[in-house]
Amino acid sequence: MIDIKKEIERDRRAFIKKVLGGSIAGSLLLVLPAGAVDIAEQIPGMREEKAVFTAKRFAFVVDITACIGCGSCCVADKAEYNVPDGHYRTWVERYIIDDHDNVFVDCPDGGLHGYIRAREGLPHPTRDTFFVPKLCNMCEKPSCVQVCPVGATYQTKDGFVLVDKTRCVGCSYCIQACPYSVRFISPATHTAEKCTWCYHRVRKGLLPACVEVCPVHARKFGDLNDKNSEVYKILHEPHVISVLKPDMGNKPALHYVGLRREVV
Numbered sequence: 001m002i003d004i005k006k007e008i009e010r011d012r013r014a015f016i017k018k019v020l021g022g023s024i025a026g027s028l029l030l031v032l033p034a035g036a037v038d039i040a041e042q043i044p045g046m047r048e049e050k051a052v053f054t055a056k057r058f059a060f061v062v063d064i065t066a067c068i069g070c071g072s073c074c075v076a077d078k079a080e081y082n083v084p085d086g087h088y089r090t091w092v093e094r095y096i097i098d099d100h101d102n103v104f105v106d107c108p109d110g111g112l113h114g115y116i117r118a119r120e121g122l123p124h125p126t127r128d129t130f131f132v133p134k135l136c137n138m139c140e141k142p143s144c145v146q147v148c149p150v151g152a153t154y155q156t157k158d159g160f161v162l163v164d165k166t167r168c169v170g171c172s173y174c175i176q177a178c179p180y181s182v183r184f185i186s187p188a189t190h191t192a193e194k195c196t197w198c199y200h201r202v203r204k205g206l207l208p209a210c211v212e213v214c215p216v217h218a219r220k221f222g223d224l225n226d227k228n229s230e231v232y233k234i235l236h237e238p239h240v241i242s243v244l245k246p247d248m249g250n251k252p253a254l255h256y257v258g259l260r261r262e263v264v
Contacts, residue, residue: 055225056158056223056225056226057159057223057224057225058138058158058159058160058197058202058221058222058223058224058253059221059222059223059224059231059235059253059254059255060135060138060197060208060219060220060221060231060253060254060255061219061220061221061231061234061235061241061254061255061256061257062132062133062218062219062220062254062255062256062257063217063218063219063220063256063257063258064130064131064132064218064256064257064258064259064260064263065130065257065258066216066217066218066257067092067130067131067132067133067216067218068131068215068216068218069092069094069111069114069115069131070114070215070216071092071111071112071113071114071115072210072213072214072215073090073092073133073210073213073214073219074088074090074091074092074110074111074112074210075112075213076209076210076212076213077089077090077195077209077210078112079209080198080209084186084187084188087184087186087187087193088110088112088184089135089136089182089193089194089195089196090133090134090135090195090210091107091110091111091112091133091134091135092107092110092111092115092131092132092133092134093105093106093107093111093131093132093133093134094106094107094111094115094119094129094130094131095129095130095131095132095260095262095263096119096122096126096128096129097126097127097128097129097262098122098123098124098125098126098127099124099125099126099127100123100124101127102123102124103262104119104122105264106119111131111133115131130260132256132263133210133218133219134180134182135182135195135197135210135254136161136180136182136194136195136196136197136254137180137182137243137244137250137252137253137254138159138160138161138197138252138253138254139161139250139251139252139253140159140250140251140252140253141249141250141251142155142161142250143177143178143179143248143250144161144174144177144178144183145161145174146177147173147174147176147177148173148174149169149171149173150167150168150169151164151167152164152165152167152168152169152191152192153168153174153192159253160196160197160199160202161194162196162199163191163192163193163194165189165191168191168192169191170185170190170191170192172185172192174192175192178194179245179248179250180244180245180252182194182195197221198210202221207221208221220234234257235255239257239258240257240258240259241255241256241257241259242255242256242259243255243256243259244256244259244263
């Protein structure tokens with residue numbers, strides 16, 4: 001009698017070898033992206049992730065003018081997801097500008113321990129310092145979804161970009177495609193991992209963990225279709241509000257208040 005499970009697994013391994021070997025990579029974009037979402041939503045292990053907020057449009061707002069670089073958001077994220085050391089689903093960068101307009105960017109330990117010491121060894125006195133939290137931009141047009149050869153990275157109907165670890169083969173295509181460098185291969189599961197805006201919490205009506213713990217309320221999260229929500233009011237007030245790398249065409253749902261020209 002034929003063992004169906006073994007036959008499927010053998011075909012799957014053969015397919016992966018061809019993808020990683022480059023023999024069929026060139027044709028993947030022609031046959032997979034259009035149906036990737038439907039496939040991913042139906043596969044085992046992800047049925048519980050069906051959209052429940054189809055009438056909502058979530059957005060994330062980070063206020064750079066308020067962030068103090070304390071690292072509380074990074075600590076909460078690491079605790080919530082047991083993020084492996086040396087990897088970060090969210091991190092905080094420090095930007096330093098000296099009196100000669102030189103820009104220096106550092107991010108020791110992803111900002112996990114905060115920035116309690118001034119950076120040493122700079123050639124000129126510091127004129128200005130500010131902090132920029134980074135996380136998944138939850139794009140409306142995510143390039144990571146387009147390049148995934150097995151439909152493991154997908155977009156829910158309520159706009160969240162997620163990864164099905166039961167399907168991911170660790171090929172790293174999504175990591176290369178992401179213009180914001182928010183993905184990594186987990187050393188524990190050997191699958192792609194990234195920030196999910198705490199989708200499991202949002203489904204229960206809770207805020208993302210990093211938003212919950214921010215002591216200065218520099219992180220905001222909510223529904224743009226709700227005119228009474230804080231994010232709606234912020235994005236419709238006269239602030240300097242921008243997204244990262246708008247020319248990439250990904251249409252991020254992560255917005256920054258006070259985003260400066262020095263930020264990359």
